Amino acid sequence: MEEVRVVAVELGSRLRHLTGVAVAVVALVLMQPRAALAADDPGVPVPPNQLITDTGEGEVSAADRDFATKVRLAGLWEMPAGQMAQEKSDDPRIQQIGKDIAAQHTVLDQLVRAAAKKLDIDLPNKPNADQQGWLGEMRAAQGKEFDQIFVDRLRAAHGKIFPAIATIRASTRNDTIRKLAQRTNQFVATHLTLLESSNLVDFNELPTAPPPTTAPAKTDTVLSANQSAVSDQSSKVTTPVVAVVVVAAFGVAFLITRKMWPKQPRRRRRYY
Template identity: 70%
Template structure:
């Protein structure tokens, strides 16, 4: 019996560590763009052209096509005209990625029966003209600023469609476009020459409406009735993490108590047994 207790005394540490890993593992995401940042699982979105198509949906498909029509030649100019190796690399990356996004957009447009343009609009042609006339650092500034401003405008439009569309093909395209646009803004900003002060500021936040407040109030009321969260309680994510920490602490305390008991048992003098 003593040998068994000694073995368990040496094993409880690794057992607790394994328990902690099991408990903490569900808190981690299996796929990451970078540490701690999950990648949207696009393969979970169906693409069957199911659902109503609105005018806003059609407008997004057209705008994604227009973006490729001018950003691909702009990226090609960046590779040819810029003297800055970083700008040339940014231009190549964005142009190559827009080739992929443009293909996805045209496939979706055919499925949805949406006619897309085959040349840039007037504004985009004007931006390309500016780039053709510029050289050196002036070209770099125009290229970065024009593309960063354009991406900043379409980014919230994509988010609106992604959150509101009833059509699954549009929904998938919006999610794909969102990932491309977020990547392109990051690439452009990595140049170090974005004029953030020239970008439009966000509109003031709208006041909370009764429709937005009511569900939260109902949720809190039901939670109070069930003995749940009170005002100022931790959010659900924090509660889950606190539960994991609590279980781990309890297991650690149990292991320490077990070790103390086994150690005390070994030190306690054995009682003599008398046979009559």
């Protein structure tokens, strides 16, 4: 009787161990898709500006010249606006945003003036009437009122020039303007993020994007359908594979258990 009790305790211990192993295998199988997804995340790429030439070659269109003018005008009012943020705001976050935007526009202004010199483009030397009006609003405001005006005006201005940059980057024939557009895009995207980090942007008040005017191309529709089919097929394949692995894990555990099961000694027949 004592021998039977010892065997039962030992068997229970081995079963608990093997069950733990099986559960661990199942958990690893189920977690694998998430782990693979995290490992494949490439992060946010930085455009390789050094791959774009800057020789001034290529036709300079009226749109290219207008773009350079807009970049110059942006710096002419946003540099003093950033300086005012450092002096008039009581919020350290707004002060830092103003400092960063002013410093970055100083660099961007150097880039656009160098491009304009190479391409013989005349640039303005003072902000336009609208920009001077925005600066006037900021000069007349203090504290939280200044913070709101500063963020609202700069966020709206960056939102307007953002799509214009994309149009020039995609269509210009001139390599110097192409490089300027790419660099400007990086500056403007950074400024949008900085301004939004103030938590003062009311996204419900931003302009609504116009509805699409053309139907998607047939090739795009077919590609989307194919991608959807591949995704569905992938999900259909993944579930059976996981199920098979789970069953196999428990099967292996069972076989090992059978191997480890202590054999009961044969009872001898007694002949009388």
